[in-house]
Amino acid sequence: MTTRNGLRRTGVALLATATLAALPAVGPEAVASPVAAATATADDAYAGTGRDWRGGWAASPQAPTAPFGPNWSQQGFSDHTVRQVVRVSTGGTRARIELSNRYGGTPLRITGATVAKAAAGGAVRPGSVRQLTFGNSRSLTIPAGGTAHSDGVPFPVGALESVTVTLYLAGPTGPATFHHFAGATSYRATGDHRSDVTGTAFTETSTSWYYLSGVEVSGGRDSRRRDGVVTFGDSVTDGVGSSTDADNRYPDELAERFVAAGRPRSVLNHGIGGNQVTNDWAWAGEKGVARFRKDVLSEPGVGTVILMEGLNDIGGSLPEAVGGPTPRVSVDRLIEGHRTLIRQAHARGIKVIGSTLTPIKGSFYDTPDNEARREAFNEWVRTSGAYDAVVDFDRVVSDPQDRHRILPAYDSGDHIHPGDAGYRAMAQALDLDEL
Structure with missing residues (x-):
């Protein structure tokens, strides 16, 4: 790679790899569910710039389309659980997700979401499932055009480790904001399977990502x-x-x-x-x-x-x-x-x-x-x-x-x-x- 002045620098400064804390034992019902669900605003699209968080994984949102054959974006979801596996580039001790309804024509209702350590296929590692909240609520409504982040959750994860994000969408979503060429398998089940450890219920697959546009981490090193x-x-x-x-x-x-x-x-x-x-x-x-x-x-x-x-x-x-x-x-x-x-x-x-x-x-x-x-x-x-x-x-x-x-x-x-x-x-x- 050539710099502006034509020089190539080769020195390498090594940074110590962060030591991650032990995963706390937090059961799936440890967070109370408020009666009123959180609602995101379109301005939340730029809330990820705080110094405490850094990007672990990301994908650019796209409008629903199917130029190369069927996927789930145009029809959307109704009483479906969508499980998506991504690999983070850097680790930390806490995690949160970013969800996008950038190209949705109506508000998007997320009934619930979890994050876990990935296992084979649609399965996750036992004991790793963490319920996510949004403004301390289990559910979330993202307006058309909006983007939202979950609250951070204790979730030690290492660089290059695969994590699974699972969304339960109880009501009809309409056409879905998604990322077409995931190069990775996403899984779908009918009903609420957000806390499932096995992948048995996830009988449908796609090679696109849906609504998920980011996984951010903090802790373990200087996030600034x-x-x-x-x-x-x-x-x-x-x-x-x-x-x-x-x-x-x-x-x-x-x-x-x-x-x-x-x-x-x-x-x-x-x-x-x-x-x-x-x-x-x-x-x-x-x-x-x-x-x-x-x-x-x-x-x-x-x-x-x-x-x-x-x-x-x-x-x-x-x-x-x-x-x-x-x-x-x-x-x-x-x-x-x-x-x-x-x-x-x-x-x-x-x-x-x-x-x-x-x-x-x-x-x-x-x-x-x-x-x-x-x-x-x-x-x-x-x-x-x-x-x-x-x-x-x-x-x-x-x-x-x-x-x-x-x-x-x-x-x-x-x-x-x-x-x-x-x-x-x-x-x-x-x-x-x-x-």
């Missing part, structure tokens, strides 16, 4: 350090092409590098498959220049953002594009979009690592015009000095014999998305000290 990393982009950041339930996206691999170096760090993935910098796309989220404030700047303790986005701006104008074509984006317009993101980050004191766009030869985006724009944009990334540092993911994953194509060993098979080995190579290319 602004050393969190957000990866922002499209499907390559989202991890499309990596193995399901394996946590092999490049941000996952980056988190593993921090842990191996003895300094676990908050690494949050805010990629959305299909997303563009400059155009909204019905199935792929709001344009990057609009969602950046909501998804990145609302995260606590962020010091660096890795910005890699633009392939869909370039390729989305093809007539056969999923969901229909979007307006053609010139290189100048894409550059201005990136400059807008850089300005937004710098206004909050956040460092920006820019990335080149990875190869498209042989893919559904491969046309002479698209390749010319990709190359022109990459040249700007490498030479403009607009970022605080640059990582050349194009060179990292391309075939040395044909720089327009992904190296076969790194190709997931569609010639645009890396596979597990490609994502690992991308993470290895990042200089931990620059982050």
